[in-house]
Amino acid sequence: MKDRLADALRASRADFTEIRIERTWSSSVSFRGKRLESATASEDQGGFVRAADKGCGWGIAAFTSIDQLPAMVHRARELSRAVRLDEPIRLAEVAPSQAEAVLDLDGDVRGIPLADKRRLLEAYNGEMLAVPGVVDTQAVYRDEVTEYWFGNSEGTLLYELRPEITLSGQAIARRNGTIEKGLESIGLRKGWNSAQHHAAGFRTVAERAVALLDAPTVTGGTYPVVLDNELAGVFIHEAFGHLSEADFVYENAQAREMMTLGRRFGRPVLSVGDNGAAQGLRGTLPFDDEGTPTQDTPLIKDGILVGRLHSRETAAALGERPTGNARAISFRHAPIVRMTNTYIANGQGTVQDLIKDITLGVYACGAFGGQTLLENFSFTAAYGRMIRDGALAELVKDVVLAGSLFQTLDRIERIAGDFQWNQMGGGCGKGGQFPLAVTEGAPHVRIEAALVGGDVPA
């Protein structure tokens, strides 16, 4: 395959050409309640060619018939020539790499019978079903291994073997008209071994769903809020990470002004970064989908904006260095600027230290989801606890945090020293590409004041 790719690159008449070929074997098992919904294995394969002629824009061809590769290289160039540009596309320099990177498969899932995968998931699902009050469950196991080839006309030629495994569970508890849910989600760039020993997590979320039936909805209002590690991670991804993606600013002077390096984004306690090279995480890969090596990129240092995430194109446009953040979910898509493993750096002290001087506040835990719309964000905690007189008090539900990014980042006043990476599944969506494997990490974080939706007082 490497030879076919190199031949196709040599045959290309475009000024710049890049090619990705992917072959993915995946299997998935899902349960709904006691019933197996499906157990299936799939094979997906295809290629992606991106070409640019001088004075022209991108021409892109994606295809499932790999035999068509030479024709598709030709087609990509033709499409490029249809896009006349006044300002040519420039790509920041990246030293060509030739590498074979086989990530730790940690128990190659391709050798495990589907029946074993079913048994594993059935056991986890059984943990949730065994909790009294749980009326329905959903459990999904999914794994894949992708053989990946990348090459470009500058001499980069890569081969990678990329594993991925995700487990998720949803427990629904119901009493009279009230329905509550609990979610467990595990996602790793690893294999079969890492899917073992997760029973306790499934049981915990099911028990919480039942407990939420008796919990009151949080009273809406503005509170001091302490985010747990998981939610703090989701927060930094949603509320800040997307704005640090340089494709958001590189062609827009006003947006660039908003995101000027050196601008104060928070208090000196706050440091944020994105690290695609961190060991063994879901967003980790040796190279991005433009063949740029991944790295640890500081974004906010001591409250000051110091960096952003780049593709080769956005880096060239802004005169900055590529960061290895050009990613595509599959051969069907072009690489765009994305996060990898995004984090809030460690602070000091314990979660107790953050809570002990709050008279009335909310401890928001876990994440059901989050969304940013430019400077506004909203995210939904899995559950919350009220903080009363410096101690955790009753369980509350429907904890939705909303606000403006700028205000909220600036209100992060204390950060604990208990950093932890999330190991969740799911993924990030942008530009029609979902789900992209990413993760986040954070310590406990205290926001001086944040709007908590819920029962909005009339």
Place this chain on the structure above:
Amino acid sequence: MIERLIAAIRSRADGGDAVWRQSEHTTVGFESGRLKACGVTEETGINLRVVKGGKVGVAGTTAPDVDDLLSRALASAELGESVDLVFPAAAPLPQVPTHAANAAGASLERLIAIGAELVSRLARPGCQINVAIEREIAATRVLGSGGADAQYGATGVAVNVDLARFAGDDVLFLSDQYQGTDLPAPEDLDALVRTIADRYDRALTVVQPPDGTLPVVFTPQGLSAILLPVRQALSGKVVLQGISPLGAKLGEAVFDAAFSLTDDPLLPHRPASRPVDDEGTPSHRLPLVERGVVRAFIYDLETAARAGTKSTGHGSRGTFGKPVVEYSNVVVGKAEPGAGSPVLGGGLVRGVQDGLVIDELIGVGQGNVIGGAFSHPVALAFRIERGEITGRVKDAAVAGNVYDLLKRIGGFGTDGRWLGTRWSPSLLLEGVSVARR
């Protein structure tokens, strides 16, 4: 190839069905007002389902190896649960136009020209305009061991426009879309431009949000949060799971007597229209809610078998995974394509003393959707004072329960339109909690 697959099903399994789909997807993208990229995606895939010994297995592939596909489907069936699937027999299919020769034959230059026209008409000082034109040409074949054998061609065109304006830390983001089987007509482009221009002009003034329990006009875009719980609750799969709030309400008046919801796969030239679903069940129009009364849930073959009923023709399949229950076109009220006036709020604003127009909310689909409760910050909303829109509000959140709100609808707007696969006018809903922050 697919015929060979059906023959193989007959010899190695007890029954089954398959969907073969080939598509060519062309994209033209303008970024910040400049044509930046053109792309083509060609894809061929097969999704196969087999029944062996009463157990069901599924497999999918984009690779050409049919024998491997069948082996994987049979391995899946070994683990599968027993379901008494009844594959549809051969049947005459309804006529529905799904293919527009004009769209299929459009050159790249033609698609680029549409984008260039929109870019120039939408340009505003200090604003970033993105336009994406997409055109899909697809061929679908559905074959089953019950005798069903259908094939049809389809085209789809989508035009997405968005405008972003940054002023200090204020970000204004407006977007709209056209979708159809054919290229947009001049009046479709006019409507896109008017929608953006109208909102833009009104958004330049920022006013204080109101506070309290208020009447709110949800535009066709803004209605997503309100309709999502109802769509979920009317899915036969959710009913079967016992978690649908509407599961036991067939024949009961649950909503305002003026509220109707219909699934209609036979509307001409809509992208979700098709003569059969992906399991070979012929399409037909299905009233889900009629004048406030719950009339039907949607089913595919498997959920229908489990519920002891018949498929309503709502099986949808991708290349990978098992068929899922999915709506086609959903119409709120009565579809009168082309009849809508694009005035923001659809004429409902003048009856409101103090309230909001909601055009977009943040975080729709998060949280506990099925129960009907929602709580979202606004992404794009306008204040109504004494029957007039007075400006854009930021920093506000709305909350309520859709089952309470849809019991009494204050009015239907005259701005009915398609938004993707949904047709609706604006709705005036009373008693929405509005909070300022």
